[in-house]
Amino acid sequence: MESLDLKTLELRAINATLQAEGDGSNKSFKITNPLGSHAIAVGLDAPIEVNVHGSTGYYCAGMNKQATVNVLGSVGPGVAENMMSGKVVIEGDASQYAGATAHGGLLVIKGNASSRCGISMQGIDIVVHGNIGHMSAFMAQAGNLVVLGDAGDALGDSLYEAHIFVRGDVKSLGADCVEKEMRMEHLDTLKRLLDEAGAEAEPSEFRRYGSARTLYNFDIDNAGAY
Amino acid sequence: MDKTPGTHPVKPWTFDDYTNSYIRRAAATGIYDIRGGGAKRRVPHFDDLLFLGASMSRYPLEGYRERCDTSVELGTRFAKNPIKLDIPITIAGMSFGALSGQAKEALGRGANAAGTSTTTGDGGMTPEERGHSNQLVYQYLPSRYGMNPDDLRKADAIEIVVGQGAKPGGGGMLLGQKISDRVAEMRTLPKGIDQRSACRHPDWTGPDDLEIKIMELREITGWKVPVFIKIGGARPYFDTTLAIKAGADVVVLDGMQGGTAATQDVFIEHVGQPTLACIRPAVQALQELDMHRKAQLVISGGIRTGADVAKALALGADAVSIGTAALIALGDNDPALEEEYQKLGTTAGAYDDWHEGLDPAGITTQDPELAARLDPVAAGRRLANYLRVLTLEAQTIARACGKNHVLNLEPEDLCALTIEAAAMTGVPLAGTSWVPGAEGA
Numbered sequence: 018m019e020s021l022d023l024k025t026l027e028l029r030a031i032n033a034t035l036q037a038e039g040d041g042s043n044k045s046f047k048i049t050n051p052l053g054s055h056a057i058a059v060g061l062d063a064p065i066e067v068n069v070h071g072s073t074g075y076y077c078a079g080m081n082k083q084a085t086v087n088v089l090g091s092v093g094p095g096v097a098e099n100m101m102s103g104k105v106v107i108e109g110d111a112s113q114y115a116g117a118t119a120h121g122g123l124l125v126i127k128g129n130a131s132s133r134c135g136i137s138m139q140g141i142d143i144v145v146h147g148n149i150g151h152m153s154a155f156m157a158q159a160g161n162l163v164v165l166g167d168a169g170d171a172l173g174d175s176l177y178e179a180h181i182f183v184r185g186d187v188k189s190l191g192a193d194c195v196e197k198e199m200r201m202e203h204l205d206t207l208k209r210l211l212d213e214a215g216a217e218a219e220p221s222e223f224r225r226y227g228s229a230r231t232l233y234n235f236d237i238d239n240a241g242a243y
Numbered sequence: 244m245d246k247t248p249g250t251h252p253v254k255p256w257t258f259d260d261y262t263n264s265y266i267r268r269a270a271a272t273g274i275y276d277i278r279g280g281g282a283k284r285r286v287p288h289f290d291d292l293l294f295l296g297a298s299m300s301r302y303p304l305e306g307y308r309e310r311c312d313t314s315v316e317l318g319t320r321f322a323k324n325p326i327k328l329d330i331p332i333t334i335a336g337m338s339f340g341a342l343s344g345q346a347k348e349a350l351g352r353g354a355n356a357a358g359t360s361t362t363t364g365d366g367g368m369t370p371e372e373r374g375h376s377n378q379l380v381y382q383y384l385p386s387r388y389g390m391n392p393d394d395l396r397k398a399d400a401i402e403i404v405v406g407q408g409a410k411p412g413g414g415g416m417l418l419g420q421k422i423s424d425r426v427a428e429m430r431t432l433p434k435g436i437d438q439r440s441a442c443r444h445p446d447w448t449g450p451d452d453l454e455i456k457i458m459e460l461r462e463i464t465g466w467k468v469p470v471f472i473k474i475g476g477a478r479p480y481f482d483t484t485l486a487i488k489a490g491a492d493v494v495v496l497d498g499m500q501g502g503t504a505a506t507q508d509v510f511i512e513h514v515g516q517p518t519l520a521c522i523r524p525a526v527q528a529l530q531e532l533d534m535h536r537k538a539q540l541v542i543s544g545g546i547r548t549g550a551d552v553a554k555a556l557a558l559g560a561d562a563v564s565i566g567t568a569a570l571i572a573l574g575d576n577d578p579a580l581e582e583e584y585q586k587l588g589t590t591a592g593a594y595d596d597w598h599e600g601l602d603p604a605g606i607t608t609q610d611p612e613l614a615a616r617l618d619p620v621a622a623g624r625r626l627a628n629y630l631r632v633l634t635l636e637a638q639t640i641a642r643a644c645g646k647n648h649v650l651n652l653e654p655e656d657l658c659a660l661t662i663e664a665a666a667m668t669g670v671p672l673a674g675t676s677w678v679p680g681a682e683g684a
Contacts (some may be wrong), residue, residue: 024454028462029462029466032462033465036465037375055455055458056455056458056462058461059462059463060392060462060463060464061458062392066472074455075455075456075459076446076455076456076459077451079459079463080391080392080395080463082392082395094446094447094452095446095447098446099387099390099391101392113446114446116447117387117445117446118387118390118445118446120391120431132443135442136445137386137387139387139431140431143318155445156439156441156445158430158431159431175439177432177433177436178433182624194435201509202600233419233433233437234419234436234437235274235418235437242390
């Protein structure tokens, strides 16, 4: 495992090293002394493994493709934003906008996630072992958001086609977000995601939320909902 | 017959025919009017400025003989590979979705022929667009529809859109009738539903966050390409200052005449400042930061002629950007289509229901039959011709002012025709040395 120390190397040098790995690479890297730095391990595009030993600032693993990024600490805002594929695992907590606009891959947050988790998500799967903050999955388009703990206010506001699964309490649902029937295919999806995320929970303990689809086309009679 | 003379019937200025039609439409529908384009009202504009030309104390350059350069570089502040353009006129961001594929191709062809760049819009980058544009600016919008790192790395520049002149502070809505299978797939949304383009970015909330976001984008693209920040003409002095402090290579400033694919008419006509009023505060901000001509300023919103181009540059811009004018050059609102515009309840020159997707010119539509009406090669040639005329006109004026590069034009070459224009631009009122609001004025 190649070690990259942010105390001795510039961020640009570290990211350039990681970004230079190609499709065939399966190398592992260890990043030490992240000290809350921003944009660590962004724009990766190879099936490599990156282990960050400590907590990071904004946008860790942003726009990730293929890579597995493990953060042995907590992360600042926008972790795995716009991720396309791969896997990002956070051992601690995540700040705002975790997985924002991400198209694919799996984001696992073993602690809690702050507000707007999964905002505008476009296909990513997110599993949060703890709780999530308010306005999570706002305008979420596609993918799955799984929460083992509780969800804050206005969950799934203006939701499109993303699926939300919550085991704990939901403080309130946002506009056009409703509880929906949990069918067999949803239980199968949940089981797969819980297994992949290393989460010990039974799919049957969750409730499913989705879009009522009443705001999909502008209707003056819905003006009060906006 | 005895008849007492009466006065002519008088329609109130406040409640004129248009206003009454607005009220009747609102009363019938219960919903505000949505349209495309920019502000239609008369506002102070470049027509309110004149060039002085050479005289006893100024030495002109010989037309057709002495060189007047028009090349510009955008992104010289931080980027390894600034954009190098032959002319100081770029094509503004317009999306595939709002525009047909043919129209996007035509924009690329015209821009290539004239040696300038085009810009994507909401919805991402299409292969055709990339293929037909030698220099393509990739917009990074709040919706992030279609955003991906591969396309990001294919871009020649990244334009982070904070706002636009037609609707500073507003998002957008691509109505369901324009959502074809392809547009839906690019945006990861179901076909036929209205697609909201958010007004705020999902993962940053202010200039301090934006500085980090720019750093992330530079790390992803290896610090190679310039990062533009596009702002609407709201608070140009402060917004330019903050954009520069956040690390922008280029500030794109769009005044209220700048067009949009669709938004509320009330928003277009009542929010934001005229383009003319935005330039001086932005230039002042750059000068105070010692960044004028180091970070570039691109002005858009109502640029129509080479004179407009020259005036924007003289006030301190490094380049201009055109959207509506480019569409007209392609064939939008052509009087030759008057019969079809009449069927749509409008007339050539006034057609602005771009969101409905029924454009008889095949430009603002996703209907395959309508879109096929636009020949991208011929339309691209028209755009190239138009861009060349703008450039020639700007050069003509610059030579008359004794400048061997259009960027050497300066406020001292101008006078203002109105007190308002003088106050907004800091250029003296014609025939006087008076600049309203200036110290000692």
